[in-house]
């Protein structure tokens with residue numbers, strides 16, 4: 001380990017000041033609201049020593065002397081560590097010292113901090129002048145060890161690793177909604193496009209901006225936690241040729257929150273694109289799309305009312321048109337996209353009503369339905385048939401995860417409004433899918449590429465109650481939270497499990513830090529565990545455990561069980577997880593339709609409301625009619641676009657898989673495709689809830705094969721994601737809080753640090769040897785530093801001895817490395 005003290009050349013006064021600091025026994029007193037500085041006193045006023053486990057402190061801010069438990073006291077670091085760039089360098093590694101360093105840095109607009117091999121970034125909530133082409137050029141020319149913490153250094157480290165090892169790399173962003181994942185994701189892409197360069201301008205900054213604009217318009221929405229919340233997971237793959245330039249790229253989109261088009265929590269709007277179209281389209285386009293009168297009530301959206309909102313949407317609309325031009329989307333293709341969006345709007349106005357004769361449903365407002373049909377290039381009769389009367393495709397055979405019941409029925413065809421919602425959702429999914437296909441058409445090539453950097457962004461952790469919505473989190477929130485838990489598990493596996501396994505394999509002695517580290521695995525199992533089909537031991541406990549399956553499986557079974565309801569699902573959940581053993585993970589909610597999951601090892605409990613979960617867990621069968629309707633449209637521009645977007649050279653989001661056949665990167669990542677199209681995933685295509693599990697399995701499997709880097713994005717305040725709406729930022733009352741607390745909500749940051757296990761990772765990093773290199777690779781790279789006789793080029797019999805010779809020649813401190821069986825650490 002590198003000791004910061006040894007690296008900093010210091011004057012005698014500085015040395016004296018550091019010694020005085022250490023002698024003064026500066027500590028942090030930890031309290032619920034945060035921590036404060038104090039000096040530890042050795043004895044009582046009368047000179048007696050203190051009882052075991054108790055310490056006396058003199059508080060720095062008011063001079064009070066108090067006696068507290070020693071567990072509430074943590075050692076403080078000398079002032080040179082106040083803004084240290086890597087938390088692993090702290091002499092005393094404890095929560096308060098980490099928080100202090102982060103707060104000091106944040107106060108100076110230093111939002112990035114290394115945390116060993118990971119990075120922590122705190123949302124600055126306002127733009128900073130730290131991202132530019134000039135800064136990119138600076139990082140590009142910088143040695144790794146000289147780079148200050150910055151999102152560009154994470155990108156540069158991945159790029160250097162890719163060049164040095166020719167191994168695929170990934171950068172994964174984790175954090176709560178509004179913490180800044182998407183913002184950093186974009187900076188990474190900008191950096192790589194500029195620093196690595198691209199062949200034939202396949203991926204320019206202009207194109208990246210255009211892609212962000214489109215994905216944001218179609219896939220983002222305002223939520224209670226973030227004015228611009230991402231509602232889909234994406235993997236942006238940058239594919240490099242042998243010279244290290246980007247020769248191709250692609251966007252893969254997973255698990256878009258489709259139902260938001262028709263239903264969402266109260267007060268939250270639809271996707272941005274609808275408002276931008278409705279407010280921005282010029283009169284001629286409005287006429288073509290029959291959007292010139294927007295005064296009728298609409299089931300799916302309410303057009304913007306305030307003139308400033310309309311103005312903003314109008315500006316965004318101009319940007320969207322320009323983005324489509326940059327990406328080479330033809331005017332006809334653009335027109336086809338707008339026709340589908342306008343048709344969704346008109347269906348919202350058309351509504352559904354039971355016909356006066358018979359038991360069938362029909363449009364409530366035939367005029368609006370006619371407008372939708374015209375735009376889709378079909379007849380209103382055909383449209384009505386597809387929505388209200390068409391036989392849905394037969395549901396797939398259901399695996400018998402619940403005791404087979406003769407009364408089980410296939411999923412029923414939704415009626416009336418629900419059927420209409422299915423069509424609107426399906427149309428929107430097809431439009432979003434087409435946008436991604438058009439993006440990929442512009443940035444992918446068939447050039448031979450050798451390695452990729454995958455940059456991953458997904459909706460952040462959702463806890464709506466933290467921003468004042470007490471009605472409970474939704475099923476969609478659970479899906480996003482589950483995805484974040486799985487990414488955290490990936491971080492856990494990479495940081496803890498893989499490291500300690502490697503030490504064991506290499507026969508390297510190592511302390512017991514790893515044994516005490518908690519894991520997100522139990523909560524993940526509660527959500528996604530499949531029941532075991534074979535039980536080896538047959539005690540009652542084993543049988544019960546074998547039969548116990550995760551929430552998603554229970555929900556899937558309940559959704560098609562006759563007479564089941566949201567409430568009966570909740571009862572089954574309690575029946576499986578009501579034991580004391582699970583009380584730390586699942587608790588009953590205050591309302592009868594609520595339950596609480598203790599996410600991130602209890603640091604982020606979320607109360608969910610089960611309202612509508614059964615419905616949300618199955619795909620609405622009418623959705624699938626949308627693709628057929630569009631492909632068979634009598635408007636050639638529409639049918640051509642939607643045949644293309646579903647075709648082999650593009651991609652699809654509807655089955656959760658997005659890829660490009662023929663692309664090198666995806667051929668390498670072909671297991672993504674396999675994971676989604678074979679086995680249980682294939683059988684369960686219509687189960688939205690199980691698709692979430694299988695999709696995340698596929699993503700994780702792909703990422704595991706690359707060298708992973710994690711960026712933990714943190715919220716400084718609960719509502720930091722709403723910083724675009726400055727006035728709604730609830731800054732704590734100045735009179736009650738110190739200036740620093742106004743910047744950073746310490747309990748909130750502390751709970752995020754605990755949830756993402758930063759301290760554990762740092763402890764392991766400090767105690768262990770996280771960097772490792774094969775002997776042969778070390779010799780290849782560093783043999784030039786060795787004496788001539790130790791510079792064998794060909795493979796040598798004893799690689800370890802050869803490396804030892806190089807190390808001996810370099811005269812390195814032997815405590816700074818370990819020699820394993822095949823690797824140097």
Ligand SMILES: Nc1ncnc2c1ncn2[C@@H]1O[C@H](COP(=O)(O)OP(=O)(O)OP(=O)(O)O)[C@@H](O)[C@H]1O
Pocket residue numbers: 123124125126127128175176177178179180181182183184226228229230231458459460461713720721722723724
């Ligand atoms: N580095 C940054 N510089 C300036 N503003 C930032 C930065 N990071 C985040 N923000 C601000 O915070 C807001 C929320 O950030 P962002 O949308 O990236 O969060 P997120 O973690 O991706 O959220 P979600 O998970 O909901 O999509 C942004 O709209 C932006 O205004």
